[in-house]
Amino acid sequence: MSDLRDLYQEVILDPGKRPRNFRHPADANRSAKGDNPLCGDKVTIYLKLTDARVIEDVAFEGRGCAISTASASLMTELLKGKTEREANALFGAFHQMCTQDEPAQVEAALEDEFDRLQVLSGVRHYPMRVKCATLAWHTMKAALEGAAEPVRTE
Amino acid sequence: MSATAARTAPLLRNSYDIAAIRRDFPILATTVRGKPLVFLDSGASAQKPRAVIDTVREVYESGYANIHRGVYHLSQQATERFEAVRGKVARFINAGSSDEIVFTRNATEAVNLVAQSFARPFWKQGDEVVISEMEHHANIVPWQLLAQQIGVKVVVAPIDDRGELILEEFEKRLGARTRLVAITHCSNVLGTLTPAAEIVRLAHARGIPVLLDGAQAVVHEGVDVRALDADFYVFTGHKLYAPSGTGVLYGKTEHLKRMPPYQGGGDMIAHVSFAGTTFRDPPHRFEAGTPAIAEVIGLGAAIDYVEGVGRENVRAWEHELRDYATARLEEIPGLTIYGRARDKAAILSFALDCAHPHDIGTILDDEGVAIRAGHHCAEPLMDRLGVPATARASFAMYSSMEDVDALAAALRKVREMFA
Numbered sequence: 001m002s003d004l005r006d007l008y009q010e011v012i013l014d015p016g017k018r019p020r021n022f023r024h025p026a027d028a029n030r031s032a033k034g035d036n037p038l039c040g041d042k043v044t045i046y047l048k049l050t051d052a053r054v055i056e057d058v059a060f061e062g063r064g065c066a067i068s069t070a071s072a073s074l075m076t077e078l079l080k081g082k083t084e085r086e087a088n089a090l091f092g093a094f095h096q097m098c099t100q101d102e103p104a105q106v107e108a109a110l111e112d113e114f115d116r117l118q119v120l121s122g123v124r125h126y127p128m129r130v131k132c133a134t135l136a137w138h139t140m141k142a143a144l145e146g147a148a149e150p151v152r153t154e
Numbered sequence: 155m156s157a158t159a160a161r162t163a164p165l166l167r168n169s170y171d172i173a174a175i176r177r178d179f180p181i182l183a184t185t186v187r188g189k190p191l192v193f194l195d196s197g198a199s200a201q202k203p204r205a206v207i208d209t210v211r212e213v214y215e216s217g218y219a220n221i222h223r224g225v226y227h228l229s230q231q232a233t234e235r236f237e238a239v240r241g242k243v244a245r246f247i248n249a250g251s252s253d254e255i256v257f258t259r260n261a262t263e264a265v266n267l268v269a270q271s272f273a274r275p276f277w278k279q280g281d282e283v284v285i286s287e288m289e290h291h292a293n294i295v296p297w298q299l300l301a302q303q304i305g306v307k308v309v310v311a312p313i314d315d316r317g318e319l320i321l322e323e324f325e326k327r328l329g330a331r332t333r334l335v336a337i338t339h340c341s342n343v344l345g346t347l348t349p350a351a352e353i354v355r356l357a358h359a360r361g362i363p364v365l366l367d368g369a370q371a372v373v374h375e376g377v378d379v380r381a382l383d384a385d386f387y388v389f390t391g392h393k394l395y396a397p398s399g400t401g402v403l404y405g406k407t408e409h410l411k412r413m414p415p416y417q418g419g420g421d422m423i424a425h426v427s428f429a430g431t432t433f434r435d436p437p438h439r440f441e442a443g444t445p446a447i448a449e450v451i452g453l454g455a456a457i458d459y460v461e462g463v464g465r466e467n468v469r470a471w472e473h474e475l476r477d478y479a480t481a482r483l484e485e486i487p488g489l490t491i492y493g494r495a496r497d498k499a500a501i502l503s504f505a506l507d508c509a510h511p512h513d514i515g516t517i518l519d520d521e522g523v524a525i526r527a528g529h530h531c532a533e534p535l536m537d538r539l540g541v542p543a544t545a546r547a548s549f550a551m552y553s554s555m556e557d558v559d560a561l562a563a564a565l566r567k568v569r570e571m572f573a
Contacts, residue, residue, distance in 0.1 A: 004516070004517060004520040007516075008513075008517070008571055013571065013572065037529075037533075038528055038529075039510075039511070039512045039527065039528050039529075039542070039543055040528065040529055040536065040541075040542025040543040041512075041542070042542070063542060064510065064542075065509075065510035065511075065512040065513045066509065066510060066513045066572070067512075067513070126516055126519075128516075129512070129516060132512060
């Protein structure tokens with residue numbers, strides 16, 4: 001039960017029920033839709049990206065399980081003010097954390113953000129749930145890259 | 155009569171030796187994450203009794219060779235055992251002849267075979283196939299492919315809020331262009347048992363043949379294809395306690411004999427030359443290449459096992475499980491059961507107001523309880539229900555009342571965490 005308690009600790013359950021940045025910003029200039037057809041999770045990520053490739057605003061809408069919703073909520077909190085490069089670096093470290101036992105490394109400037117992502121590290125023990133935790137991030141990356149097609153994690 | 159019927163149920167619990175049956179399924183003695191396995195995903199694929207496992211091993215250890223080829227003893231023996239299962243399947247579903255039994259990989263392949271061999275060469279653009287709103291993708295996508303290939307139309311008959319097929323609406327969709335009705339005999343999501351005999355009667359009155367998807371029904375309720383007068387009946391072995399890779403297409407001889415081959419290759423031919431090739435008669439015409447030999451022989455062992463316990467006994471036991479599970483789940487606050495058909499198999503789809511089905515699935519897994527969470531290969535039905543996904547507990551001949559109790563207790567833990 002300890003793994004499960006870790007995964008569903010209050011810090012996930014709360015944003016899962018009351019997500020932050022759950023909105024559609026009127027001035028967003030990038031967006032992407034992602035879905036996980038296996039479980040029916042759907043998410044849309046909105047970005048306001050400056051000319052200097054800085055994420056000025058990030059928000060999401062959609063429906064999904066507690067893990068995907070909490071992950072999307074946390075991601076939007078962490079990425080505001082980050083550059084595209086930093087966002088990709090955090091995603092890389094987060095993805096490794098969710099899928100591999102070896103601890104991921106991030107640059108010193110992102111350590112605080114990465115620490116906050118550790119709350120989701122429990123998904124590593126539930127491989128079927130990794131795609132729930134990473135859906136918002138994959139979709140955010142698609143939004144950054146201006147991908148037109150919906151992202152799918154399955 | 156009613157007094158007798160009322161007494162049957164409580165007596166059955168004593169006469170159905172569930173403990174002995176569970177001992178026949180080795181996997182039920184294992185643990186998951188340190189907890190005894192409570193396997194409630196038999197609707198996706200059932201566990202196998204020792205008799206099936208032993209049969210497959212015994213074939214490989216002492217009775218294996220390719221079939222329909224060798225002049226040597228081992229091949230003849232394997233061929234006889236393989237073909238004997240064809241007869242066994244025919245008796246099991248009361249087909250008129252073993253020549254009406256085509257082995258496929260699974261029910262999905264059986265539907266594809268009918269679409270590509272019965273329909274595609276003969277249907278014209280604008281011809282119609284009538285399906286229902288609660289079909290498994292296996293009985294939707296093959297018809298959509300056919301629509302892309304030759305422009306046929308897939309017509310959908312609706313269900314009501316209980317999850318029952320609306321017969322009047324179904325009947326309205328039978329028209330001059332309807333070439334086939336292809337409908338589930340039992341919904342894999344809702345458990346609904348469709349009125350197959352009535353469906354066949356309405357279709358036949360207009361000269362329309364009927365395919366029934368029996369993947370769930372053959373397990374939970376059993377089938378008599380001649381009593382139903384079905385034209386095609388498909389099911390899969392792996393849900394019937396048999397190895398995977400064993401599917402069955404039952405087709406009336408009158409249909410099979412005018413259908414061209416589905417795939418080409420060895421074993422389905424009479425003679426091959428570069429000038430041209432002639433094909434064997436059904437069912438072998440539809441079985442190209444080496445089939446799942448040991449697995450099909452294992453299917454025979456699975457049918458023997460089910461018949462040993464008794465079809466009616468299994469059915470009665472599963473109905474008790476269904477009623478008990480429904481009652482226990484209804485006690486849980488915030489739980490909604492999807493599928494309230496008056497005639498229903500032991501399949502329960504549900505949702506909790508406080509937790510997504512995938513979260514339910516993960517927390518139940520931690521309690522050793524295996525259920526299905528998702529769209530159950532029936533996305534159009536999820537749209538009809540207005541949900542992205544459901545959780546589903548599906549029962550089998552080896553499911554116990556204690557399994558139901560474990561499910562209910564685990565669901566209460568989900569509520570404690572989320573509510």
